[in-house]
Amino acid sequence: GRINRDKGLLDLAQAFAAQPETPPDPATRAKIARDKSAFARAEIAVQEATNRAALDRAQKELEIAEADARRLREVDGPKRLSEARLEAAQARDAAEDSADELAQLEEMYQQNELADKTKEIVLKRVRRGIERAREQAAVKETQVKHLKEHVLPIETGKLELELSQKRANLALEKQKSENALLQKRIALAEAEQELATAEAELAKAK
Secondary structure (H helix, E strand, C coil): CCHHHHHHHHHHHHHHHCCCCCCCCCHHHHHHHHHHHHHHHHHHHHHHCCCHHHHHHHHHHHHHHHHHHHHHHHHHHHHHHHHHHHHHHHHHHHHHHHHHHHHHHHHHHHCCCCCCHHHHEEEEEEEHHHHHHHHHHHHHHHHHHHHHHHHHHHHHHHHHHHHHHHHHHHHHHHHHHHHHHHHHHHHHHHHHHHHHHHHHHHHHHC
């Protein structure tokens, strides 16, 4: 019944599949070989364009990393350190000016008939200002030290690490590009060999 009919169709399909395929004639083989050769050449052109784009990108990233590291080392780092030192110097000067002002006031008040309470209020205010100015100077000195010994070295290290990675990426991209292009050239050589064989067979067949 139906099972036997289906089995018969399956046997027929298997028998048909088992039959050897008829090889293409020499002209068809030559055409196929020419198409393969043309495709292989086009693949090389595409790969070369891809390689140029990848290498240009990797080179640009390396140049940016080099510029960032150089700017921090030669411009930004020294500028920030100079500004911090200037602020520290200004804070020290302010503390010294306040101390000088206190000395002048104390000397002046020794020769003045101002009430003791008034003198004490003024001097207390100046002494408090001196204390704050000295604290501010100490903070600024600490900031200079921290910037010089920790912040800038860490930032420089990060940029140097990124620069090293970009150099490695460029080298890797060059190797990958060369390998990919070599594979395409091998494929072209094989396609041209196949084309030469197919054209020789076609010439014999004529």
